[in-house]
Amino acid sequence: GYHRGLIENVLEDHSREQVSGLLLLYSSCIFHVVESCSSTIHLIIQDLASLQNQGHSALFQEIKVLVVAHNIPTRLFSDWHVATATPPVTHPRAPTPAQSTAEVVAECLALLLQLAHCIQNFEDDSKDINEIVRTLAPELLIPAETINSLCNAEECASPEDFLRIYLSPSQPVLDS
Secondary structure, three states: OHHHHHHHHHHHHHOOOOOEEEEEEOOOOEEEEEEOOHHHHHHHHHHHHHHHOOHHHOOOOOOOEOOOOOOOOOOOOOOEEEEEOOOOOOOOOOOOOOOOHHHHHHHHHHHHHHHHHHHHHHHOOOOOHHHHHHHHOHHHOOOHHHHHHHHHOOOOEOHHHHHHHHHOOOOOOOOO
């Protein structure tokens, strides 16, 4: 409900580009892919930062911004989807201590691309997105352990840290 209200408010108040993406609800975490213009994504990140500032009483804890990309030629999702994720108990792609955070993020993005392709192929059959995710592509779901490890990774920015970096002017060294 929070995410649906957030997206509706952003679109209503700012009449920006349509928002599409995927919200995967796990038992202990949430993974959210948002596709929209950069100003809409910036507003969503601002809202998450204000939510996280509520401390231990906040609706969500340990929010991280993994990737923000600009000028993507096509969208992965035709609409904004919500699905309950129930990945297998054991997953062959669980992160290992030898993997860097960048490798884990790249693996997550590869799984999301495959999942988006799977959803696009079966969207026309008017199947429920939950059914598609559960029955057709459980092996494409990002393991909850991977998401939890990314939430604990120092390299992944909180919404506040992301905004601080995003809004600070770049200052290249004059000698370079």
